[in-house]
Amino acid sequence: MSRALQRIKPLERNETLAGRAHDELRTAIMAGRFRPGEKLTIRAVAAALEISLTPAREALFNLVAEGALESGPNGSVHVPTLDEARITEITRIRLALEGLAAREAALLMDDAAIEDARRLNDLIIKADRKQDYAAVIRHNWQFHFRIYECARMPVLVRMMEGCWLKTGAYLNLIYPEFGRLEDGMRNHAAIVRAIERRDPVALETAIRRDIEFAARILAKAIRAEPELQ
Amino acid sequence: MSRALQRIKPLERNETLAGRAHDELRTAIMAGRFRPGEKLTIRAVAAALEISLTPAREALFNLVAEGALESGPNGSVHVPTLDEARITEITRIRLALEGLAAREAALLMDDAAIEDARRLNDLIIKADRKQDYAAVIRHNWQFHFRIYECARMPVLVRMMEGCWLKTGAYLNLIYPEFGRLEDGMRNHAAIVRAIERRDPVALETAIRRDIEFAARILAKAIRAEPELQ
DNA sequence: AGCGATCATCTGATATAACGTATAACCTGC
DNA sequence: GCAGGTTATACGTTATATCAGATGATCGCT
Numbered sequence: 001m002s003r004a005l006q007r008i009k010p011l012e013r014n015e016t017l018a019g020r021a022h023d024e025l026r027t028a029i030m031a032g033r034f035r036p037g038e039k040l041t042i043r044a045v046a047a048a049l050e051i052s053l054t055p056a057r058e059a060l061f062n063l064v065a066e067g068a069l070e071s072g073p074n075g076s077v078h079v080p081t082l083d084e085a086r087i088t089e090i091t092r093i094r095l096a097l098e099g100l101a102a103r104e105a106a107l108l109m110d111d112a113a114i115e116d117a118r119r120l121n122d123l124i125i126k127a128d129r130k131q132d133y134a135a136v137i138r139h140n141w142q143f144h145f146r147i148y149e150c151a152r153m154p155v156l157v158r159m160m161e162g163c164w165l166k167t168g169a170y171l172n173l174i175y176p177e178f179g180r181l182e183d184g185m186r187n188h189a190a191i192v193r194a195i196e197r198r199d200p201v202a203l204e205t206a207i208r209r210d211i212e213f214a215a216r217i218l219a220k221a222i223r224a225e226p227e228l229q
Numbered sequence: 230m231s232r233a234l235q236r237i238k239p240l241e242r243n244e245t246l247a248g249r250a251h252d253e254l255r256t257a258i259m260a261g262r263f264r265p266g267e268k269l270t271i272r273a274v275a276a277a278l279e280i281s282l283t284p285a286r287e288a289l290f291n292l293v294a295e296g297a298l299e300s301g302p303n304g305s306v307h308v309p310t311l312d313e314a315r316i317t318e319i320t321r322i323r324l325a326l327e328g329l330a331a332r333e334a335a336l337l338m339d340d341a342a343i344e345d346a347r348r349l350n351d352l353i354i355k356a357d358r359k360q361d362y363a364a365v366i367r368h369n370w371q372f373h374f375r376i377y378e379c380a381r382m383p384v385l386v387r388m389m390e391g392c393w394l395k396t397g398a399y400l401n402l403i404y405p406e407f408g409r410l411e412d413g414m415r416n417h418a419a420i421v422r423a424i425e426r427r428d429p430v431a432l433e434t435a436i437r438r439d440i441e442f443a444a445r446i447l448a449k450a451i452r453a454e455p456e457l458q
Numbered sequence: 459a460g461c462g463a464t465c466a467t468c469t470g471a472t473a474t475a476a477c478g479t480a481t482a483a484c485c486t487g488c
Numbered sequence: 489g490c491a492g493g494t495t496a497t498a499c500g501t502t503a504t505a506t507c508a509g510a511t512g513a514t515c516g517c518t
Contacts, residue, residue: 016304016500016501016502017501017502018290018501018502041468041469041470042469042470043468043469043470051502051503052502052503052504053470053502053503053504054283054501054502054503054504055501055502055503057287057470057471058286058287058290061247061287061291062290062291062293062294063294064291065291065292065294065295066294066295067384067387074469074470074509074510075245075469075470075471076469076470086384089382089383089384089385090384092329092382092385093326093329093382093384093385093388096325096326096328096329097322097325097326099325100321100322100325153318153321153322154318155296155315155318155319155322155392155395156318156321156322158296159322159388159391162388163384166384245470245471245472246471246472247471247472270498270499270500271499271500272498272499272500280472280473281472281473281474282472282473282474282500283471283472283473283474284471284472284473286500286501287471303479303480303499303500304499304500304501305499305500459518460517460518461516461517461518462515462516462517462518463514463515463516463517464513464514464515464516465512465513465514465515466511466512466513466514467510467511467512467513468509468510468511468512469508469509469510469511470507470508470509470510471506471507471508471509472505472506472507472508473504473505473506473507474503474504474505474506475502475503475504475505476501476502476503476504477500477501477502477503478499478500478501478502479498479499479500479501480497480498480499480500481496481497481498481499482495482496482497482498483494483495483496483497484493484494484495484496485492485493485494485495486491486492486493486494487490487491487492487493488489488490488491488492
């Protein structure tokens with residue numbers, strides 16, 4: 001093969017419409033653009049994304065299979081709602097999974113990853129100061145998963161994403177209160193210190209505190225607006 | 230609405246062709262009826278189940294979204310294969326998740342559940358004696374999840390099922406060796422004793438031993454047949 | 459006014475057809 | 489006999505049509 005041909009990159013797989021719809025809905029859920037319990041119809045999704053029913057349907061039911069959406073009676077699809085029992089359950093799962101990821105990641109993070117995490121934490125703080133809570137949510141996700149992916153456990157990452165997706169619709173419910181609290185900042189600072197020292201125990205402790213803190217805020221927010229259960 | 234009508238459950242999704250196809254494939258995967266790495270085409274599934282492409286496709290890709298199958302290049306779908314790193318990862322996840330479920334279940338199991346578990350364990354032993362390994366696999370699944378469901382954590386149950394599905398194709402690879410080993414029987418006996426005493430620590434310990442035992446057998450089997458990676 | 463039945467509309471489920479691409483079997487020229 | 493190109497087949501993707509069940513509104517009756 002000629003040298004010139006070797007430099008040509010393989011064709012990027014033209015993402016399918018169903019795949020793009022899936023990603024689009026996924027990020028919309030994470031960004032809290034849907035209200036908890038909101039019904040998503042196949043036709044509405046198809047119309048919004050200007051695709052036909054088939055890929056829209058596939059995206060919706062794949063998200064159901066993934067746990068990011070829930071299916072109701074008669075094949076209807078809804079954004080999941082959370083009651084306190086569900087929050088408690090997801091929190092306990094997160095403690096187990098993210099604790100595992102944190103311990104492993106602390107041992108495997110390279111300097112680039114540590115620097116990325118530090119930078120993302122700064123971005124969170126800056127976005128919070130500017131009250132750009134959409135950016136806070138996005139950077140908070142990136143901050144956590146930049147750390148977790150260093151554990152090199154892709155199945156685990158996927159499961160943790162599933163947990164985050166289930167609570168995604170509530171994230172903008174708890175801002176701005178969440179961001180402004182000193183505790184949240186302190187937890188993230190502790191996480192950064194722990195990864196800088198590559199200390200598995202300290203990192204797991206800091207992550208656990210962050211998870212439990214978020215759970216408390218979320219439970220309080222839901223108690224305040226019980227119609228969202 | 231009358232009380233009787235309130236108890237009627239709405240039509241569930243698994244009464245659709247896509248839902249039934251999903252269940253059918255799911256149990257087939259668990260039973261190890263597909264070889265690791267085997268390619269599943271939409272048309273083949275549709276023909277086998279005598280349905281059209283649409284529900285067959287939906288079932289396949291929902292299983293991919295669920296993590297029970299994997300998607301390759303050009304939208305092809307395969308039964309997942311495991312290498313040793315993947316086995317290690319899934320084992321560590323299982324230890325975290327099933328450990329959590331076991332601790333919780335030990336505190337919540339009622340007498341009926343304990344009796345069910347005891348009965349299922351007897352069925353495993355009987356099926357093993359008759360060398361009916363399909364029944365061993367099925368009852369082993371039921372035994373574990375009869376316990377886990379007592380934790381009343383449905384999200385957690387779904388995640389644990391995902392772990393089991395990923396290894397499902399390899400289960401009949403490790404029989405009959407797996408069933409015949411004394412250690413496996415001892416682990417299950419320890420599990421039964423722990424739930425009878427409703428002892429969370431003992432149950433978690435026993436479950437962990439069972440998981441680690443299964444992982445060792447599985448890793449050994451894969452080393453013996455490296456072409457299945 | 460309240461209640462119930464009828465009908466239009468919405469929505470999900472499925473089949474089928476059309477299209478583009480990948481795979482492999484085949485063929486041709488050397 | 490074999491390398492390279494060509495055709496045929498298989499496959500995934502998507503759009504559309506059709507059907508059935510659910511939903512909701514309108515109208516008539518009491």
